[in-house]
Amino acid sequence: MSSERIPLAGVIGSPIAHSRSPKIHNHWLRTHGLKGHYIPMDVVADDLEQVLRNLPKAGFVGVNITIPHKEKVLEIADLVTDRATLIGAANTLIFRKDGKIHADNTDGxxxxxxxxxxxxxxxxxxxxxxxxxxxxxxxxxxxxxxxxxxxxxxxxxxxxxxxxxxxxxxxxxxxxxxxxxxxxxxxxxxxxxxxxxxxxxxxxxxxxxxxxxxxxxxxxxxxxxxxxxxxxxxxxxxxxxxxxGLGMLLHQAVPGFERWFGLRPEVDSATRAAALR
Known part of the structure; x- marks a missing residue:
């Protein structure tokens, strides 16, 4: 039996049921035959830091962050990119192997x-x-x-x-x-x-x-x-x-997917169709 962990990612917000991000990322995982899962997680502000610190222990390699947590995660992250600092918000977190949380903003x-x-x-x-x-x-x-x-x-x-x-x-x-x-x-x-x-x-x-x-x-x-x-x-x-506006959602997802799952996906008509399902 392989002891290799299946990489997990997801999107955190509150509410989150409306998010199209799981449809996009899971479409790419299926299309490219990659092991991995991407799930929506409804997390309230008071629990955010505890959840983020514990996710890597469960096999998570990173998450997207959406409303209302995009500003708050800057206070939690250990490393923040210049563009996330300039924008004052982060939408993409990478959980590094050294245990540090790296925050970026790919919306722009x-x-x-x-x-x-x-x-x-x-x-x-x-x-x-x-x-x-x-x-x-x-x-x-x-x-x-x-x-x-x-x-x-x-x-x-x-x-x-x-x-x-x-x-x-x-x-x-x-x-x-x-x-x-x-x-x-x-x-x-x-x-x-x-x-x-x-x-x-x-x-x-x-x-x-x-x-x-x-x-x-x-x-x-x-x-x-x-x-x-x-x-x-x-x-x-x-x-x-x-x-x-759908294309912005699709394209902002690309850098995170590449960092988490090791492959840079294409935004094409099939991606749009998957997001709209």
């Missing part, structure tokens, strides 16, 4: 990769990017857009103070607009990103005026339920290039 990588591989001829340097929202996802998006070469970020959030705080952190390339003026950002934007949950199934609609959208602009929504949000539908009708 997934966001940019989604734009680059969606067939819309996206170029970061083409012009300013309008970003709606100033939460955790927005931080990852802004950091990755600036890193990719976007000349300016036009930022608006329902609570202006949060947008102002991000502008202070990221510097002069971020310009803040009041939420009631958010529609004005569209006049200048080559890229438009909704990082809020507005427009998601079960949430309030996104009510930002879109009549200023530039024909040929690339418009993306990190919401993927529904796949085509009202923002994307309107943008498409106005002659914009649209990119749905």
């Amino acid at each position: 990588y997934g966001f940019i990769k989604n734009l680059q591989s969606a067939g819309v001829d996206w170029d970061a340097r083409r012009g300013p990017a309008a970003v709606l929202g100033a939460g955790g996802a927005s931080r990852a998006v802004i950091a990755s857009l600036l890193d990719a070469g976007v000349p300016e970020i036009l930022l608006s959030n329902r609570t202006r103070v949060r947008a102002d705080a991000l502008a202070q952190e990221f510097g002069k390339r971020v310009r803040v607009f009041d939420w009631v003026q958010a529609g004005n950002m569209m006049d200048y934007a080559a890229t438009v990103v909704n990082t809020t949950s507005l427009g998601m199934i079960g949430n309030a609609p996104l009510r930002v005026p879109l009549d200023g959208l530039q024909k040929g602009a690339v418009v993306t929504d990190i919401v993927y339920a529904p796949l085509e949000t009202k923002l994307l539908e309107t943008a498409r009708e106005m002659g914009c290039h649209t990119v749905d």
Whole structure:
């Protein structure tokens, strides 16, 4: 009998039943004939550190972290990458053989990769990017857009103070607009990103005026339920290039899977289909 342990990974959040990550990772494990399992785990904040410290003893090689724990894990991790520090959140943990927890953030990588591989001829340097929202996802998006070469970020959030705080952190390339003026950002934007949950199934609609959208602009929504949000539908009708949010989820999963299971998977039509099942 082999004493080799089967590598385990998973996603931790609360709630977690809605997560599509198990479908994605288990699809890759099956497709490549790899030994391993990826499971959803509902863990409350008070138990988070104890659970994370004990998982490696059960054969876990790492986990994804989602809402509401992405900020808290930075306090627990022993090593944190520069990009996770910059974003102020982690979504990918690697349990090292020396017992240390290594925290990274692959959300920005997934966001940019989604734009680059969606067939819309996206170029970061083409012009300013309008970003709606100033939460955790927005931080990852802004950091990755600036890193990719976007000349300016036009930022608006329902609570202006949060947008102002991000502008202070990221510097002069971020310009803040009041939420009631958010529609004005569209006049200048080559890229438009909704990082809020507005427009998601079960949430309030996104009510930002879109009549200023530039024909040929690339418009993306990190919401993927529904796949085509009202923002994307309107943008498409106005002659914009649209990119749905599912690709960001798929691409952010790639680096973690590679670290845990030793193979870099492809994001293809079969991966998308598996995530939507």
